Amino acid sequence: MIKVGIIGATGYAGGELVRLLLGHRQAEIKWFGSKSYIGQQFSHIYQNMFQLVEEKCLDDNMDELAKQVDVIFTATPQGLCASLLNEDILNKVKVIDLSADYRIKDVETYEQWYGLRHASPQLIEEAVYGLCEVNRESIKNARLIANPGCYPTCSFLSVYPLVKEGIIQTETLIIDAKSGTSGAGRGAKVDNLYCEVNENMKAYSAANHRHTPEIEEQLSYAAGKKVVMNFTPHLVPMNRGILITAYASLKEEMTYEEMKAVYDKYYEKEYFVRVLEKDVYPQTKWVEGSNFVDVNFKIDTRTNRVIMMGAMDNLVKGAAGQAVQNMNLMFGLEESMGLQLVPMFP
Numbered sequence: 654m655i656k657v658g659i660i661g662a663t664g665y666a667g668g669e670l671v672r673l674l675l676g677h678r679q680a681e682i683k684w685f686g687s688k689s690y691i692g693q694q695f696s697h698i699y700q701n702m703f704q705l706v707e708e709k710c711l712d713d714n715m716d717e718l719a720k721q722v723d724v725i726f727t728a729t730p731q732g733l734c735a736s737l738l739n740e741d742i743l744n745k746v747k748v749i750d751l752s753a754d755y756r757i758k759d760v761e762t763y764e765q766w767y768g769l770r771h772a773s774p775q776l777i778e779e780a781v782y783g784l785c786e787v788n789r790e791s792i793k794n795a796r797l798i799a800n801p802g803c804y805p806t807c808s809f810l811s812v813y814p815l816v817k818e819g820i821i822q823t824e825t826l827i828i829d830a831k832s833g834t835s836g837a838g839r840g841a842k843v844d845n846l847y848c849e850v851n852e853n854m855k856a857y858s859a860a861n862h863r864h865t866p867e868i869e870e871q872l873s874y875a876a877g878k879k880v881v882m883n884f885t886p887h888l889v890p891m892n893r894g895i896l897i898t899a900y901a902s903l904k905e906e907m908t909y910e911e912m913k914a915v916y917d918k919y920y921e922k923e924y925f926v927r928v929l930e931k932d933v934y935p936q937t938k939w940v941e942g943s944n945f946v947d948v949n950f951k952i953d954t955r956t957n958r959v960i961m962m963g964a965m966d967n968l969v970k971g972a973a974g975q976a977v978q979n980m981n982l983m984f985g986l987e988e989s990m991g992l993q994l995v996p997m998f999p
């Protein structure tokens with residue numbers, strides 16, 4: 654049994670980790686970390702866990718936690734994991750950080766986009782970007798995982814095959830993204846009040862969303878050259894789900910069959926990435942509650958552009974599910990253990 658500690662178990666991403674790990678036959682949660690609910694019973698905060706979780710919430714004492722568990726998940730605000738983590742802890746325990754603290758290799762870029770001073774920049778280099786479909790082998794041996802962001806996971810996987818194969822002109826790439834409100838976390842914010850979100854849709858953080866450098870960095874590795882693109886997220890009145898629609902010009906004309914073969918080359922063997930059939934476009938409902946990312950594309954011969962699409966549950970493949978997928982790889986388990994979740998519908 655893998656002993657697990659979660660710092661930030663009372664947030665949306667942490668709560669989803671609890672849900673998934675309770676159904677994982679090789680994992681046992683030993684520490685339910687919180688800031689505001691220390692000493693309170695976890696199931697009093699999330700009553701859906703009534704009679705499923707008896708434990709009380711604990712603090713974020715990583716030194717103590719490292720003595721008691723095999724792996725720590727941090728599902729906490731930006732900067733917290735970096736401020737708690739050090740070499741001694743990493744010598745005792747594996748860490749999977751769901752925040753952005755170790756995702757961006759260039760510390761100045763992180764500090765500029767996040768407006769934070771990085772408290773443990775010496776650990777950034779060793780952190781492995783936990784996108785399992787791309788970095789599977791490095792994840793297996795990692796001590797520290799930077800679990801990818803929700804928008805970056807869906808954006809990247811939707812466009813990756815065409816970027817990697819040099820099929821699109823990356824300087825023309827535009828990624829339009831839409832997210833449900835759970836992406837913003839459980840903390841009270843006016844922007845996320847019912848009356849602000851319900852029956853409403855809006856773009857936000859155009860040209861300056863903090864996921865831009867993360868997506869660009871990963872696409873640059875794939876392209877083998879610097880990628881700069883536009884990324885515009887939107888908030889939509891749903892609880893869960895991310896939908897990506899991306900546009901780019903093709904370098905050369907291509908048929909549907911040729912492009913499908915490229916997507917299949919990368920994803921045919923990937924259980925969690927489903928390339929949909931011709932003219933079937935991804936929908937958030939078709940992946941809700943699951944670790945799947947559904948992708949597809951449409952060639953617009955009139956404009957010589959391709960439209961790339963993806964749908965994913967932000968709390969599962971975009972956060973907790975991907976984190977568990979990483980844990981499975983790090984501990985030599987079947988990659989899909991505890992993650993064979995059938996999407997819920999309607």
Ligand SMILES: NC(=O)C1=CN([C@@H]2O[C@H](COP(=O)(O)OP(=O)(O)OC[C@H]3O[C@@H](n4cnc5c(N)ncnc54)[C@H](OP(=O)(O)O)[C@@H]3O)[C@@H](O)[C@H]2O)C=CC1
Nearest residue numbers: 661663664665666687688689713728729752836838839972
């Ligand atoms: N929501 C999403 O879809 C995704 C989130 N993430 C990332 O996961 C992380 C958590 O996000 P999310 O769950 O949405 O956020 P929430 O605001 O819902 O949860 C934050 C969690 O962190 C805890 N926390 C806050 N400050 C401290 C502290 N000083 N010490 C210990 N615990 C603390 C909170 O405890 P308490 O409840 O007691 O206040 C809570 O459990 C973020 O880094 C986010 O970027 C990544 C991908 C997707």
Ligand SMILES: CC(=O)N[C@@H](CCC(=O)OP(=O)(O)O)C(=O)O
Nearest residue numbers: 752753802803804832833836837
């Ligand atoms: C809808 C919404 O507000 N989404 C959040 C992103 C989700 C998130 O938690 O960020 P990470 O994936 O980097 O951890 C935002 O735009 O800031």
